[in-house]
Amino acid sequence: MRVCYFVPEYPAPSHTFVRREIVELERNGISVLRVSLRGGGLQLVDPADLSERDRTRYILDGNIAKFGAALARAMLHRPMALAKATAAAFGMMRRSSRPAPLHLAYLAEALVLARWVLEEDVQHIHAHFGTNGAEVAMLCHLMTGVPYSFTVHGPDEFDRPEYLGLPAKVKHAAFVCVISSFTGSQLCRWIPQDEWRKLKLVRCGLDADFLAVRPSRLVQKARLVTVGRLSEQKGHMVLLQALATLARAGVPFKLTVVGDGPLRSQLEQRIRQLGLEQQVELVGWMSNAEVRAAIGEARALVLPSFAEGLPVVLMEALALGRPVVTTYIAGIPELVEDKTCGWLVPAGSVDQLADAIRQCLDAPDTLIRTMGSAGRKRVLEQHDIVPEARTLAALFRAQAQEAAPPRDRVEAAGRRAEAPEASNASLAERGGSEPGKVIALRPGHAAR
The missing domain is CATH 3.40.50.2000 (Glycogen Phosphorylase B;)
Structure with missing residues (x-):
């Protein structure tokens, strides 16, 4: 399975948890395309971060021409999807605390991301943080139809949540990862109750x-x-x-x-x-x-x-x-x-x-x-990264199966029946019998 990880700044000294997650997902058979907005300006001292920088594609790398090429491609091949994403970008401006032109910049970034996602045959997009990265992932999803999810950490998402468009980001997402029960509870304050089922507890882990x-x-x-x-x-x-x-x-x-x-x-x-x-x-x-x-x-x-x-x-x-x-x-x-x-x-x-x-x-x-x-x-x-990554891999695979055409879905179900995945078992161990189970807010789950 091919997954795109989109993080506004990656790698970064304060984002080692993202790197650990990606590495462990790859050990679980998930192929990860790393995409970040920018690079080169961060002080990297860890050899693993330096290696990750070489494996990451950057949207803001000084090549302005690719934005025009991505726009032309979208207008030619996906005009209706582009119109839908553009309308969503304007919708995000309404109560935003950020200047309106920034949301058009996010749309431009999503155009480039969408092109790479389609070229790389990506089956799922995952963003870290519920701020601008989640908006870019959402707009990319609206242009490509590729499902997306994002991880909410805090505290940035909690400071001014009414201006981040969290309800829209959750509405269009396949699921939303929360790193603690507290994080999940803060999201519940801002999204409709029928969306709570999308919240999945996936903790940050150590290797x-x-x-x-x-x-x-x-x-x-x-x-x-x-x-x-x-x-x-x-x-x-x-x-x-x-x-x-x-x-x-x-x-x-x-x-x-x-x-x-x-x-x-x-x-x-x-x-x-x-x-x-x-x-x-x-x-x-x-x-x-x-x-x-x-x-x-x-x-x-x-x-x-x-x-x-x-x-x-x-x-x-x-x-x-x-x-x-x-x-x-x-x-x-x-x-x-x-x-x-x-x-x-x-x-x-x-x-x-x-x-x-x-x-x-x-x-x-x-x-x-x-x-x-x-x-x-x-x-x-x-906080062991091994079971946490298995849980996340199971969520990715379940969503890919759900989004697949009916014939592919039947074939995938047959393969799983012949060789059940350890990742599905990990969900059962965590209190969810299948990937759709709400695991973030089960009473007593976090305080072990």
């Missing part, structure tokens, strides 16, 4: 690079780490204030800040203002191997986010046997159990964050190891 690593029993006394994009939603400013409180109290610590982003210069300035130059180090993006080493050398990972979906870095830290100090928001409590595998604090509370970090630094090493083991167990149960 053997994290799951097969034996956690170090050596626990550092005062070293902490935080990993993530340097943006307002991650709560770095609150973290610096909490650390300044501990520094004034004479508590020894060393924080390594992994990541980069628009807040870097402000963070550097704030570190100087608070006198934390000796305790806080900004190191930029790291490769996967370097991130694993930084987490393994730390006592705990700290992530005081204001808004999230469910951060993959929390899974990575717990998989490596390190507890986390994080906030009680979004899908985080579905993974992190307070005082069992980490500390949960209210978002934005400097005092409670400082107190939790102090508890972590003062805790006996045996407790840190016990909490790390409990967290690793939860990650192994919930």
Whole structure:
């Protein structure tokens, strides 16, 4: 089966979960065409990301002529479908928070994507994130008839959902993946109840690079780490204030800040203002191997986010046997159990964050190891990329069968009867007897 993965920015240091998903899908026999809007401007340090860049096709690569060629081809061969997609693009303008011309740009991008999808004999389109990428996938579907789906992560989809056209994107989609029960619940606020059946729980997963690593029993006394994009939603400013409180109290610590982003210069300035130059180090993006080493050398990972979906870095830290100090928001409590595998604090509370970090630094090493083991167990149960990719592959194949002509459908059913797929079994294990089963919102499913 041939699937097109469309991601606005791919590969990217903060999108390793997409790469893991694609790689595991290919191990499940799914051929993946990688398409992204742009490339070349992102700082890539991981060898796997550099390899993925060479395998990805970019729509915005400086070749303007291909947009005209794609438009001419659509006008000649699919005029009615083009008119339908154009009407949908204008419909997305009505309540959008983005300038109207951007939606015409999405239509132009969808024209190029549609041409590649047809040339590559793609049977399904999957987009990550419910923002502009999902709109491009939807418009491509309207022009080609190729089914599409998308994965909603948050928090961007939750900030201004009424302006993203989520009801239209879900209406035209074959199904929608949500990474946590919380994510699914937020979508339910904005789409009709009869569309809830389309929501499928497919968690972000870790691969053997994290799951097969034996956690170090050596626990550092005062070293902490935080990993993530340097943006307002991650709560770095609150973290610096909490650390300044501990520094004034004479508590020894060393924080390594992994990541980069628009807040870097402000963070550097704030570190100087608070006198934390000796305790806080900004190191930029790291490769996967370097991130694993930084987490393994730390006592705990700290992530005081204001808004999230469910951060993959929390899974990575717990998989490596390190507890986390994080906030009680979004899908985080579905993974992190307070005082069992980490500390949960209210978002934005400097005092409670400082107190939790102090508890972590003062805790006996045996407790840190016990909490790390409990967290690793939860990650192994919930966030192994192997069963998650099998679930997604089963959804893709079921949709391809449903969209196939009747004769092809009968032949496919016969092949499955002779050799049942492991991917279908994985759905049964997850509480769904077949790919159409709603698995995202079953009570108690997420909290294992």
